[in-house]
Amino acid sequence: MINRIKQTLTKQKKQLNTIDKSHYIGRVDEMFLPLVRGWAGCTDSTEAHWVKITKGEECQVVLANKPRADVFKAGLLTYENCGFSAKFADNNIAQAHIEILVSVKPVSHSQPNYKNRKLFFLHIPKTAGSSVNHSLQNQLKAVPTYTHIEGIPERWQQLLDARFLSGHITYPVYKKSFAPANFILAAFFRQPYRHLVSHLNWVRHLMEPEKKEFLLTHPLVVQQIADKLSTLNFSSIASWQQFVKQLKPIQYGLFDNLQVRYLADIKPSERVNEQHLKQALTRLKNIQLVGIAEKFNESMVVIHQAMGFDAPVEKNVRSNVNSFSYGADSSDVNFQQAVEPLVKFDRLLYQQALLQFSQQQIKFA
Secondary structure (H helix, E strand, O other), X not given: OEEEEEEOOOOOOOOHHHOOHHHEEEEEEEOOOOEEEEEEEEOOOOOOEEEEEEEOOEEEEEEEOEEOHHHHHOOOOOOOEEEEEEEOOOOOOOOEEEEEEEEOOOOOOOOOOOOOXXXXXXXXXXXXXXXXXXXXXXXXXXXXXXXXXXXXXXXXXXXXXXXXXXXXXXXXXXXXXXXXXXXXXXXXXXXXXXXXXXXXXXXXXXXXXXXXXXXXXOOHHHHHXXXXXXOOOOOOHHHHHHHHHOOOHHHHXXXXXXXXXXXXXXXXXXXXXXXXXXXXXXXXXXXXXXXXXXXXXXXXXXXXXXXXXXXXXXXXXXXXXXXXXXXXXXXOHHHHHHHHXXXXXXXXXXXXHHHHHHHHHXXXX
């Protein structure tokens, strides 16, 4: 069933018995699978509508503008760009509930204006950050920009006037050293199981012969972890069960709910807990521009629109993408169960990041 909800600044739902629902129609083709598909629209207009999809604890807002020739041919709508789809966690088989978001006249001009503002990118490892850097540096060729500034802390104070800064900097460090300079803050997040596998592959790859010199540029603890991973059978579920069980404090900072770690006040040798998650969720709200690695192109469009940049020219151009795999399958339910302690808090953060990103898409549409 598709309900109409009134989109105001607070997005409060109006009671159904006060709304004429006959003009808003749609169908959910797949509601129990992780990939939810369907169509939605209005018989009185050709405007594409946003739909809110709630599936268990996860929620996304997507634009129903994909081609659905079958709907048009059936005479249900006068246009065919009314389809929608949303990918949820691989193990989410809860029933999907769909609501149409109906635009109304805004109370005030509430869209933020970030034009000519400075941008700081909080680069969480393996979340498409190198691709973000590449895209934005191409956009800002005429002005000074700096990436991977985590390696030059002695120069940070000299960089505060740069139009774009990026680095593997945690939120607490950003708050202390960069927030006073009035940056717009951006960060990308990634589906946690895929994020973990990508990071494991990347660290393991450091042990390849051609990476020897690069490996030596990393801290000793990273070298030791890479060496340990090189002895692990990535295709064995039993190996991952043992890996999680025997995870040592020196490994927490790399593999234990890394995305929450980047937002919370936490020591590298400390395990992530519910209090850290609560802190991370609060700080997520302070990130003005949230991107999603799985929605890279859409995320870059939002950033460019928000910052007043020209539309991104390059589509699907990705940098520093893992082209190698050692056998771990992030979509395997058995693997997911084995590594759940390493992603359980990241999963909740990611769900909120997805919702925040969807809200941004509406805001900057």
